[in-house]
Amino acid sequence: MTTYPPFGAGLWNFAAYVDRYATDGYGDPRGTLEQIRLAGEVGELSFVDLNYPFSPGVTTDAVARALAEAGLRAIGVTPDIYLREHAKGAFTNPDGAKRASARAIMDGAADAVRALGAKYVKIWPGQDGFDYPFQADYAELSRLAVDGMADLANAHSDLKFVIEYKPREPRTHMFWGSAAKTILGIQRMGVGNVGVLLDFGHAMFGGESPAESAQLLIDHGLLWGMDVNDNYRGWDDDMMVGSLHWVEALEFFHVLRKNRWEGVWQLDQFPFREEPVENARLSIRFLKTLWRALDALDDAALAAAQERQDALAATRIAQDAIFAAGAGGN
Numbered sequence: 001m002t003t004y005p006p007f008g009a010g011l012w013n014f015a016a017y018v019d020r021y022a023t024d025g026y027g028d029p030r031g032t033l034e035q036i037r038l039a040g041e042v043g044e045l046s047f048v049d050l051n052y053p054f055s056p057g058v059t060t061d062a063v064a065r066a067l068a069e070a071g072l073r074a075i076g077v078t079p080d081i082y083l084r085e086h087a088k089g090a091f092t093n094p095d096g097a098k099r100a101s102a103r104a105i106m107d108g109a110a111d112a113v114r115a116l117g118a119k120y121v122k123i124w125p126g127q128d129g130f131d132y133p134f135q136a137d138y139a140e141l142s143r144l145a146v147d148g149m150a151d152l153a154n155a156h157s158d159l160k161f162v163i164e165y166k167p168r169e170p171r172t173h174m175f176w177g178s179a180a181k182t183i184l185g186i187q188r189m190g191v192g193n194v195g196v197l198l199d200f201g202h203a204m205f206g207g208e209s210p211a212e213s214a215q216l217l218i219d220h221g222l223l224w225g226m227d228v229n230d231n232y233r234g235w236d237d238d239m240m241v242g243s244l245h246w247v248e249a250l251e252f253f254h255v256l257r258k259n260r261w262e263g264v265w266q267l268d269q270f271p272f273r274e275e276p277v278e279n280a281r282l283s284i285r286f287l288k289t290l291w292r293a294l295d296a297l298d299d300a301a302l303a304a305a306q307e308r309q310d311a312l313a314a315t316r317i318a319q320d321a322i323f324a325a326g327a328g329g330n
């Protein structure tokens with residue numbers, strides 16, 4: 001019997017979505033508790049990352065009860081600091097009152113992390129950045145982003161924070177846009193409780209090798225969380241993991257295993273038109289296959305191939321591992 005790693009999902013995997021075309025949404029809106037119930041229905045998930053604030057009227061106690069009923073635990077809480085009010089940024093908003101209101105939401109998320117016993121506050125400052133040339137003073141942007149994050153971390157020194165970087169969308173340029181830039185920013189903060197959540201898809205559409213970025217973050221002691229999904233590399237499509245990039249996904253998880261990285265394998269996917277429970281199940285089916293592929297991977301032969309930087313041998317070894325893992329599972 002194979003023992004698999006713990007699986008998780010952003011609770012938004014079970015939400016209904018709006019975009020700039022279907023402004024009436026792709027389905028009826030679902031509240032926090034309904035999303036938790038659907039996440040529990042997957043049957044494969046142990047953890048969820050929750051958006052904060054919860055839907056109107058839903059208390060942290062009610063969330064804790066719903067999680068227990070669904071057999072789930074909170075891994076993270078993600079403050080919604082990227083909505084209309086913070087369209088020009090949360091940390092880097094030019095308006096101090098808006099920076100303060102974003103901070104209040106983040107302080108609330110920190111309290112929710114404590115109450116739910118979650119591992120971290122996940123910061124995704126989606127609106128922090130710029131769109132046009134000459135729009136921003138880069139030194140000021142950088143100062144606000146780094147100092148604001150350091151202040152937040154210092155105010156909650158009992159907690160951990162992770163920054164999820166992404167190259168663009170909704171801004172044409174997001175401040176926390178790459179693995180390397182995020183490491184540099186965290187180093188400037190001079191704090192010990194801020195790390196990185198690497199989203200496989202963000203690394204890919206940012207032109208990174210997700211496996212290499214994972215190693216870079218591990219080497220700096222900063223890989224504290226991870227999201228998986230898939231995309232065509234031109235955009236953050238948030239498709240099912242394993243729908244496109246099998247070999248790069250295997251390499252990513254190979255690097256994690258090689259470094260004995262232990263954490264939750266989390267889905268961050270947006271099934272706009274797909275049924276969300278089956279979407280998550282099929283994704284986890286693929287993650288389990290990758291796990292078995294890692295068991296089948298000939299590590300010694302791969303190490304020897306890498307010593308020669310032998311691309312042909314390495315490709316054959318990776319393919320053999322995937323084929324050996326076979327079909328099956330649920």
Ligand code: FE
Nearest residue numbers: 164199227268
């Ligand atoms: Fe993500």
Ligand code: FE
Nearest residue numbers: 199202236238
């Ligand atoms: Fe994303």
